[in-house]
Amino acid sequence: MTWGSLLRSNPVLSAARTCGPLPAETDVVVIGGGLAGTAVAYYLAREGVDVVLIERSELNREASGTNAGSFHFQIAMHQLTARETESARPRLLSDVRLHLSAARLWQTLEEELDGALDLHETGGLMVAETPEELQILHDKHLIETEAGLETHVLEGSELQGFAPYLAGDLLGASFCPAEGHANPFLAAPLFALRAADRGAVVRTRIDVIRIEPGFVITTSAGTLRAHRVVNAAGAWANDIAATSGLRLPIRAEGLHVNVTEPRAKVLEPLVQHIGRRLTLKQAANGTFIIGGGWPARPEQPPARFTTLWESAAGNAAVAIRVMPSLADVRLVRMWTGVMAFTDDLQPVVGEMGSLPGYFTCIATTGFTLSPMIARMLAAHIARGESLPHEYAPDRKGLEWTATT
């Protein structure tokens, strides 16, 4: 089945099921209809918890539906504080362990949700151009191995044999067989549908105006009372938090993505760069999706971020450096999605110490991690399972940056 026909064959939560009245009360209200929110709603509904999800626009329209759908399991450039691994070793170890559990969860989701997610375990390459970068690959390989994640460092002719489409003068690459991708258009809608099937109330086009302790949630469609609140509003989580007088260590950033015309399939794995900003993969329909952390221009609200031609140009240059045959492939679209960033890039999952009953469920590497942290949070809310304290929303050591 092609990517397109998969998309179209998946069942869809119809507008008729998302536009009904808002209930007067519930146990848990979830704010945000992205991957994190729909997954929390699903896992709570599965636990038998009474849950209402409120989305201000449409499901899956922001970061959850505008990212490239890649799974990032091996240590990447953005996780390094310096051009080495040693200074951040404990954090990197814990990151990889979390990634590993997310990888395992994704493998079970198609069966769990009874639908297609267009899941592909293609493996992922992280290339190095310089001796210094190659050293980082070797160092991070040790950490990954210790955490239980399989990676291999390939050099010279070994790499050329394995990935002949890469530039011949790259010094090496680490390969992580578990990496791959799923379809970002499918995941959150399927979680939402299955949440609704299990009794969750999913409501779109409702604005949350204010959340008062107790909890009293004032919305554009009336007032709702709930025992507990889950803030899963992603890049806008701080706007929601502010209505309760809270601040979260989250800021919004726009990330640039380039998409090309379709070409014959040559590239199987996800390709990244340990020293320059690049993620590159070829989708099932043949288009190359190129990104990796190039910025976008912030606009005045309600506008979001707009694309920067400079980002397209810089990103394209790195892509061609790594895979020279991309030079004559035509760019057809660029876009930017809004993502939630925390300054330490760790998830923000747990209960606010200052406001019991108020939870957050947000991750920076959101597509990879959201189902995982949503399940952890649901288990915590429903059954009191403990959550890692290093993800607590009011943990120490975070810079509290303003958001919007």
Place this chain on the structure above:
Amino acid sequence: MSSGTSCELLVVGGGPAGLAAAVQAASLGLDVTLVDERPTLGGQIFKQPGLQVRDHAALGRDHRRGRTLIQAAERSGVRLLTRTSCVSLQGTNAVIVEEGGHARAVSASHVIVAPGAHDRPVVFPGWTLPGVVTAGAAQTIVKTHRVTPGERVLFAGSGPLALAFPAQLHHYGVNIVAALEAGPPPRPRDIARIAGAARGNAALFRDAVGYRVGLVRGGVNLRYRRIVVRAEGRDRLEAVVHAACDAEWRVIAGTEERVEVDTLCVGYGFFPSTELMRLAGCSFRYDEDLGGHVVRVDEWMRTTVPGISAAGDGAGVAGSFVAIDEGRLAAIGLVGDERSAGPIRRRLKRKLRFQHALQRMHRIGPGIYELATPETVICRCEEVTLAELAQPIKASDDINVVKGFTRVTMGLCQGRNCQRQIGALLAAQHGCALGDLLVATPRSPVRPVPLAAVADETIDDLGLFVAK
């Protein structure tokens, strides 16, 4: 991207509106750069032949008008860049790419966007078969390359401008088997209304009536109230089925006729090319008579984005006479010369009144959106059929949601072909008006550009996404 250039005025589009704007602005002393993606200037209506021409008189009035305007532009000192596309516009900062060249940033004080219009795509079974062409494409084949699009050509369309095409093709010796007009034959009161609005619009009136007369005189079988139903053929077009339609353009059962042809020329009107204006964030309104979504402009043709003006069919399809005046007005607006603007505004008002009177006779009927069957491909870039859209259009009336589920509008054409048809499906499903619906978010570049033409090794890591 190589180092950027700057100019006082960037004109995008070298058709009637763009040329008129550039010439006018240059005469006001502005430093003007004009880009057009085609190899020759003149746009669609003034398209010049690719060959050496000995007898310009033989090529007709539009050709002569175009030649005069192009010559004026060539003498005006305007920097004329052909084979050059404007692929991105943010405020008055544009990115242009010459064919085979590298993307360049152009920072302008003002931009006049005059991108023209494109054919209204009509979706019916078989619309993607080779041999089915739009009126504009057939015109290009004949005008530029001087070859006939086929041996037996059926024309199906509507509107006064649409009838110009079969008349023109006939004039060039193309065998038009029949011309089908979905609208009614002109009634006396329509003619009276048009004639009433025709005062001071002699040229336009001559066009509107002349094409019909030309067709009839040429012996072309012109049939009113008939619409294309489907195109048939294995690997290419072999036959077309057409039928009588009612006032809503809905097919009347039992009236189907099948005619064997090798070319179907489809001309149901035009849409303004709005991508750049959307990308720049200009505000839009909906006017079916002017092609649907049209950019909002003030009395100087200024859009809602500071520094950006729009003119010509790209700002609402109204033909070359209106386009030229709008182009001039947009240029004069840069210096705010009220005195020269007055007569142009009065003339424009008159021409637009005539345009509306004509369009009222030919207003698109909703039946045009109901020709597809479940197997019919709606989005040809991403190969999405009507059946595959059935579920997603129920999810929301927002086309961006449908796009997420199906990839419609995300291919090479960026929705120019399928977007209105999907809008009509959404409007029918959710009971709203086409004009109230959102359109798919526009994306840069508006034309495909090779990655090597985009890439710039000198751009440093822009520094984001770093753990602290």
